[in-house]
Amino acid sequence: MVQKRTLGRTGLQVSVVGFGGTWISQLSMDKAVQVVRRAFELGINYFDTAKLDGDSEEKIGVALKDVREEYILATKTASRTKRESLADFKSSLRRLKTDRLDLIQLHGIDDEKTLEKAMGPNGSLEMCKKARSEGLVDYIGITSHKPHVLIKAIETNEFDTVLVPLNVVTRQALEELIPLAKDLDIGVAIMKPLSAKTSKLITCLYEPSLSLLSNEPELKTLLGQDNSSMVQNAIRFVLAQDVSVVVTGMKSIEEVETAAKVGEAYRGLTEDEEKRFRAQFEGKYCRDCGLCLPCPQNLDTAAILRFHTLSVTYGFKNWAKRLYDGLEVDVDKCTECGECEPKCPYKLPIISMLKEAQVCLQR
Numbered sequence: 001m002v003q004k005r006t007l008g009r010t011g012l013q014v015s016v017v018g019f020g021g022t023w024i025s026q027l028s029m030d031k032a033v034q035v036v037r038r039a040f041e042l043g044i045n046y047f048d049t050a051k052l053d054g055d056s057e058e059k060i061g062v063a064l065k066d067v068r069e070e071y072i073l074a075t076k077t078a079s080r081t082k083r084e085s086l087a088d089f090k091s092s093l094r095r096l097k098t099d100r101l102d103l104i105q106l107h108g109i110d111d112e113k114t115l116e117k118a119m120g121p122n123g124s125l126e127m128c129k130k131a132r133s134e135g136l137v138d139y140i141g142i143t144s145h146k147p148h149v150l151i152k153a154i155e156t157n158e159f160d161t162v163l164v165p166l167n168v169v170t171r172q173a174l175e176e177l178i179p180l181a182k183d184l185d186i187g188v189a190i191m192k193p194l195s196a197k198t199s200k201l202i203t204c205l206y207e208p209s210l211s212l213l214s215n216e217p218e219l220k221t222l223l224g225q226d227n228s229s230m231v232q233n234a235i236r237f238v239l240a241q242d243v244s245v246v247v248t249g250m251k252s253i254e255e256v257e258t259a260a261k262v263g264e265a266y267r268g269l270t271e272d273e274e275k276r277f278r279a280q281f282e283g284k285y286c287r288d289c290g291l292c293l294p295c296p297q298n299l300d301t302a303a304i305l306r307f308h309t310l311s312v313t314y315g316f317k318n319w320a321k322r323l324y325d326g327l328e329v330d331v332d333k334c335t336e337c338g339e340c341e342p343k344c345p346y347k348l349p350i351i352s353m354l355k356e357a358q359v360c361l362q363r
């Protein structure tokens with residue numbers, strides 16, 4: 001059976017591998033029920049879905065209706081007002097065929113303005129707290145792609161959990177967020193363990209049905225030569241961090257069994273894995289927060305610096321060059337206007353870093 005860890009101050013015992021509901025919206029009801037049920041049978045007890053994930057809530061509701069007390073159900077509202085998020089909440093209960101949730105999460109709060117709105121008067125947090133006081137939900141969490149926003153959120157002490165991306169090439173959460181969450185006893189759930197944020201879009205390593213979109217030889221050197229090894233190693237990397245549950249999207253029984261096997265067998269990284277997964281963040285490096293954007297010349301500064309990190313820190317030199325080649329605007333277009341630098345909370349010398357990146361990334 002899949003091992004369990006404690007989800008921070010909630011005290012919930014969650015399987016180290018959680019079921020992410022996104023992909024089952026692409027399956028028929030029968031197939032989705034089989035996939036979800038197989039996950040439950042193998043000891044996965046953390047099911048994370050969202051009102052925005054197509055009909056995933058409905059499918060999880062049908063698949064697990066008779067075992068509601070035996071698993072942990074987490075969903076999300078992407079509405080920012082009390083009134084709209086209440087409608088989401090009611091709809092989620094109905095679709096999930098339950099009268100209570102374990103965890104409701106504010107979904108995709110990727111900037112501070114949105115956080116302020118959701119936490120302000122008549123914001124969605126008020127709805128969550130009211131639902132909690134009425135016994136309709138036990139805990140409140142927040143999800144974001146931006147660790148710096150989650151740091152602000154958990155400092156308010158209003159949230160019991162965070163859900164944030166973490167994978168072999170997206171490690172920003174390890175720097176400040178996860179240690180802070182640990183100090184505050186906030187549960188840490190991880191999303192996108194198999195995804196690499198390589199451009200504006202998230203590029204999945206594993207999507208769908210064991211077919212790798214990213215066939216990068218350099219990534220294979222890090223994670224393994226076949227799909228199954230890559231998936232297992234990518235999950236093992238995340239399990240080695242101070243996190244409670246790795247939520248990964250699954251859409252076939254084979255994928256469920258692969259992920260569950262890792263969650264059952266994991267006993268720490270081998271010496272060789274520790275060496276391979278080590279990344280040297282030295283000196284000045286971009287945390288990819290995006291706060292320096294927009295640039296009047298339309299340079300995607302965050303992406304360029306991300307590719308540079310991919311090359312320098314992780315050794316993905318060819319991959320990074322190809323990604324840089326794919327950008328519409330390159331560093332030559334920078335007029336050195338200086339607008340970006342004061343916006344960087346880490347006080348990075350962005351202009352000189354872009355120049356260094358260009359030298360490194362040009363073919």
Ligand code: SF4
Binds near residue numbers: 298336340341350
């Ligand atoms: S200094 Fe260059 S990168 Fe920064 S905002 Fe100006 S043009 Fe854009």
Ligand code: SF4
Binds near residue numbers: 287291292346
């Ligand atoms: S350069 Fe600074 S502001 Fe821009 S993305 Fe990187 S860390 Fe954030």
